[in-house]
Amino acid sequence: MLLGIVACGAEPAAAPAPEDSAPAAEEAPAELPKVAGKRGPKVTVDRSGPEPVVTAFGIQLNDGEPPPDAWHWHEGDVMLGGGPRMPMVHVPAATFTMGSGPFEEGRDADEVAHEVTLSEYWIGATEVTRGQWRAVMGSDAPDCYSACSDEHPVTRVSWDEAVAFTNTLSLRLGLRECQRQEFGSWVRDPGCDGIRLVTEAEWEHAARAGTTTPYSFGTRDELCANANGSDWWGRSCSDGHSDLAPVKSFPANAWGLYEMHGNAREWIWDWYGSYPTELVVDPMGPSFGSSRCLRGGSYENEDRFLRSAFRDSIDPTVRTGNVGFRVARSAPAR
Numbered sequence: 001m002l003l004g005i006v007a008c009g010a011e012p013a014a015a016p017a018p019e020d021s022a023p024a025a026e027e028a029p030a031e032l033p034k035v036a037g038k039r040g041p042k043v044t045v046d047r048s049g050p051e052p053v054v055t056a057f058g059i060q061l062n063d064g065e066p067p068p069d070a071w072h073w074h075e076g077d078v079m080l081g082g083g084p085r086m087p088m089v090h091v092p093a094a095t096f097t098m099g100s101g102p103f104e105e106g107r108d109a110d111e112v113a114h115e116v117t118l119s120e121y122w123i124g125a126t127e128v129t130r131g132q133w134r135a136v137m138g139s140d141a142p143d144c145y146s147a148c149s150d151e152h153p154v155t156r157v158s159w160d161e162a163v164a165f166t167n168t169l170s171l172r173l174g175l176r177e178c179q180r181q182e183f184g185s186w187v188r189d190p191g192c193d194g195i196r197l198v199t200e201a202e203w204e205h206a207a208r209a210g211t212t213t214p215y216s217f218g219t220r221d222e223l224c225a226n227a228n229g230s231d232w233w234g235r236s237c238s239d240g241h242s243d244l245a246p247v248k249s250f251p252a253n254a255w256g257l258y259e260m261h262g263n264a265r266e267w268i269w270d271w272y273g274s275y276p277t278e279l280v281v282d283p284m285g286p287s288f289g290s291s292r293c294l295r296g297g298s299y300e301n302e303d304r305f306l307r308s309a310f311r312d313s314i315d316p317t318v319r320t321g322n323v324g325f326r327v328a329r330s331a332p333a334r
């Protein structure tokens, strides 16, 4: 039986998510969606002169703007063809303390505080939405139970399907696929310039947005106004959403990131494993494992599971209604 939260090395959640209690067989992986279309047009912007010179399909454009239906990277906004934009936030290189202090309320033993140095990167401002999924994959997002607008996060996708989304988006943008299978295992080229999943360290650094408090907005006292968690467990107030909320329903953190705490849990690139105790640089997690990390908690989880430091993980083949993902890209792409 799968539990709502399989805390990395910790006790399961007190409140298992109803749908997570279903046997994994009900969530059996199906064939990955076929990718409609081919490699997207390569659009380049030369900013060396007084005016930007935009080239698409090998043709210089005169209006200084890429064609509206092109797939391209534009100052951090990923333009999804004729569909929606996917705004991303630039995070400068930094060293931060990952994990929680010994006195943080609700912490688990696997949140060992250690220093992490990260190169600059981009991260999706929101969870990937159903509308963005359709634009990239050329097929509808998986069914959801109730709220299902294009602005809701896509859920019920396996880890492999989340990887497929990022690789497909890379190809449409004319970039390299960052994640590939090698002898049956997924590997990632650290120097790849394409779209990819977020690493665990990148996720926590972005979620903290410079803070060291349990949540980027402070403590659990402010949780109901700032995140979509469970309305029944751990708190005595309602945040207004008993199910998934559309992205940007709650205030962004100081760096412009939405719903890092709550709403959909988010697939992470890393296999789950114990943290190092010494400083690490651009960690990507263990080379092997049995479960992929999830971060941020969901609308079904009580407050402590929404903390910046909380570590969660499940089998990567599982599809469940409270798990989505967001994307990342290594800088210095601008």
Ligand SMILES: [Ca+2]
Residues within 6 Å of the ligand: 228, 229, 230, 231, 239, 240, 241, 242, 243, 299
């Ligand atoms: Ca809620």
Ligand SMILES: [Ca+2]
Residues within 6 Å of the ligand: 127, 259, 260, 261, 262, 263, 264, 265, 266, 296, 297
């Ligand atoms: Ca989230």
